[in-house]
Amino acid sequence: MHKRLLLAVASAAGLFLTVTGAGAVPAPAHNQSGHDYVADLQPLNAGDHTVGSDTYTIPTASGSAVINLKGNDLTVTINVEGVTPLTLHPQHIHAGTMCPVASDDVNHDGFVDVIEGLPKYGPILIPLDSNLGSFAPSLDFPVSDASGSYTYSQKASKSHLQKELKEALKLGNRHVVIHGIDPAYPLPASVQSLPGLPAWATLPVACGDLVRQ
Numbered sequence: 001m002h003k004r005l006l007l008a009v010a011s012a013a014g015l016f017l018t019v020t021g022a023g024a025v026p027a028p029a030h031n032q033s034g035h036d037y038v039a040d041l042q043p044l045n046a047g048d049h050t051v052g053s054d055t056y057t058i059p060t061a062s063g064s065a066v067i068n069l070k071g072n073d074l075t076v077t078i079n080v081e082g083v084t085p086l087t088l089h090p091q092h093i094h095a096g097t098m099c100p101v102a103s104d105d106v107n108h109d110g111f112v113d114v115i116e117g118l119p120k121y122g123p124i125l126i127p128l129d130s131n132l133g134s135f136a137p138s139l140d141f142p143v144s145d146a147s148g149s150y151t152y153s154q155k156a157s158k159s160h161l162q163k164e165l166k167e168a169l170k171l172g173n174r175h176v177v178i179h180g181i182d183p184a185y186p187l188p189a190s191v192q193s194l195p196g197l198p199a200w201a202t203l204p205v206a207c208g209d210l211v212r213q
């Protein structure tokens with residue numbers, strides 16, 4: 001019920017732009033000219049969790065993120081499977097040097113939350129929302145389909161991104177992180193989130209390091 005309400009709100013607010021394809025660009029072929037950075041997405045927080053009297057299973061996410069650079073064009077293409085269906089999945093390029101592991105659950109509440117992951121994957125560098133070239137706060141992220149999959153593809157100007165970031169992209173050092181579980185799953189109060197966002201939306205569910213091909 002909660003999820004349906006959230007989805008209705010998201011729909012009314014136009015948050016489905018990403019999945020309905022507004023501004024989407026065709027997925028690049030991997031062997032086109034230019035070069036690719038590829039992240040093999042590995043699951044985080046997957047498996048059974050018991051919180052109070054509730055036991056539920058966070059699905060095992062997988063997929064890939066490909067960033068293609070061709071001239072000044074930077075195209076991000078993400079294919080994700082196995083995430084919670086019909087749910088918003090915030091996703092970002094993070095600035096840090098590695099993906100978190102289960103032992104990064106420093107408060108031992110059974111979850112590596114978004115804050116516990118920061119020492120590894122670092123702060124958000126680029127939000128992978130429906131406007132890749134804009135750093136304005138947005139919740140216009142992909143919503144998975146009924147089978148728990150989604151595809152994302154957006155293009156931006158590399159020089160514009162570097163100007164906005166005031167630093168080199170250094171994509172070979174960066175990470176792609178996918179967030180978001182079922183809003184109906186209870187999380188302990190010890191699970192931290194980002195300001196203004198519920199913990200279900202920020203809990204990391206997959207991470208991968210970008211490797212130059």
Ligand SMILES: [Cu+2]
Pocket residue numbers: 090091092093094124177178179
């Ligand atoms: Cu993130």
